[in-house]
Amino acid sequence: MSPEQPPASVDLPATHTAPVVITGATSGLGLATARAMAKQGIPLILAVRNMAKGQEVAAALLRSGVRVAVRRLDLANLATVKSFTDGLIEDGVIPRAIICNAGVQTFDRLQRSADQFELTMATNVLGHVALLDPLLSHMAPGSRVITLGSETHRGGLRAFGFPGARWSNMDELLSPTEPAPHAKDNGLVRYSTSKLACIAMAYEVDESWAARGIRAASFDPGLMPATGLACNYPNIVQRIYAVAAPLIARLPGANSVKISAENLAWLATSPEAEPLMGCYVAARKPRKSSPLSYSP
Numbered sequence: 001m002s003p004e005q006p007p008a009s010v011d012l013p014a015t016h017t018a019p020v021v022i023t024g025a026t027s028g029l030g031l032a033t034a035r036a037m038a039k040q041g042i043p044l045i046l047a048v049r050n051m052a053k054g055q056e057v058a059a060a061l062l063r064s065g066v067r068v069a070v071r072r073l074d075l076a077n078l079a080t081v082k083s084f085t086d087g088l089i090e091d092g093v094i095p096r097a098i099i100c101n102a103g104v105q106t107f108d109r110l111q112r113s114a115d116q117f118e119l120t121m122a123t124n125v126l127g128h129v130a131l132l133d134p135l136l137s138h139m140a141p142g143s144r145v146i147t148l149g150s151e152t153h154r155g156g157l158r159a160f161g162f163p164g165a166r167w168s169n170m171d172e173l174l175s176p177t178e179p180a181p182h183a184k185d186n187g188l189v190r191y192s193t194s195k196l197a198c199i200a201m202a203y204e205v206d207e208s209w210a211a212r213g214i215r216a217a218s219f220d221p222g223l224m225p226a227t228g229l230a231c232n233y234p235n236i237v238q239r240i241y242a243v244a245a246p247l248i249a250r251l252p253g254a255n256s257v258k259i260s261a262e263n264l265a266w267l268a269t270s271p272e273a274e275p276l277m278g279c280y281v282a283a284r285k286p287r288k289s290s291p292l293s294y295s296p
């Protein structure tokens with residue numbers, strides 16, 4: 001993701017007519033962020049794996065009079081990521097911001113992507129790297145990249161007891177061997193490790209591209225129990241979680257999806273958020289991430 005070639009449109013500042021690409025705009029935080037940006041008249045490209053769901057979301061957003069396009073992107077299938085980026089470049093549709101929002105969380109069973117990589121790392125990290133890599137050199141100065149971090153990368157109390165990241169190396173994380181059956185927290189560790197990588201990815205993009213005017217930050221939305229992220233949990237856990245969601249949402253460190261979406265839309269597009277580029281951001285303020293996240 002380094003700037004080996006000069007950007008194709010170095011003399012053009014990122015304009016307000018260029019769209020914002022948001023991955024995973026069909027549910028939870030992505031959907032609410034798309035709504036928040038549409039309300040402000042920001043043109044959008046919904047990058048979604050389920051076109052029917054994407055078209056439904058777009059139809060509702062179009063009523064606000066904003067420009068909305070839907071394009072297919074399955075982050076767990078690298079061929080579709082390439083078709084997506086090739087399509088944007090061929091059509092000359094270069095985003096002013098890319099919000100790497102889509103994400104999955106598995107439970108204990110190891111699942112693999114279409115390319116046979118571990119599903120969490122493939123979706124949350126590798127797919128987004130493959131998305132950014134060809135687009136960054138085309139983006140204009142003033143453009144932004146936002147990745148989705150999470151306090152789970154740190155683990156412990158601030159992460160509501162979620163197990164923290166266990167980093168090894170990317171090859172091992174993408175192609176792990178089947179975990180022992182008793183290792184119930186494997187899926188959760190894979191998730192927190194993917195979030196560590198998402199934070200580090202934002203730092204890396206920012207460091208490599210800031211000189212060309214393209215900035216990046218990582219956003220922690222806080223715990224939002226009302227989204228679909230726990231949909232791979234066992235049914236009983238999901239039912240308990242759903243009942244407890246209104247209470248959990250009031251705890252410190254938790255947030256409503258609406259407030260997190262407004263903050264994410266602000267971070268991706270507001271001139272006021274420029275000083276937060278290069279940072280891990282929660283509720284419009286910079287926050288230190290774990291020491292490991294700063295290592296290249």
Ligand SMILES: NC(=O)c1ccc[n+]([C@@H]2O[C@H](COP(=O)([O-])OP(=O)(O)OC[C@H]3O[C@@H](n4cnc5c(N)ncnc54)[C@H](OP(=O)(O)O)[C@@H]3O)[C@@H](O)[C@H]2O)c1
Pocket residue numbers: 023024025026027028029030047048049050053073074075076077100101102103104123148149150151220221222223224225227228229230
């Ligand atoms: N919820 C929380 O407490 C929390 C806390 C911290 C960070 N986050 C982060 O916030 C982001 C959004 O999560 P959420 O809570 O809003 O979850 P969500 O409701 O499950 O939404 C996830 C979105 O990602 C999409 N997606 C999943 N796999 C994909 C793939 N292979 N290709 C393209 N899109 C894919 C889903 O599409 P479909 O509609 O087709 O399933 C959905 O639109 C994630 O990055 C998550 O890690 C969430």
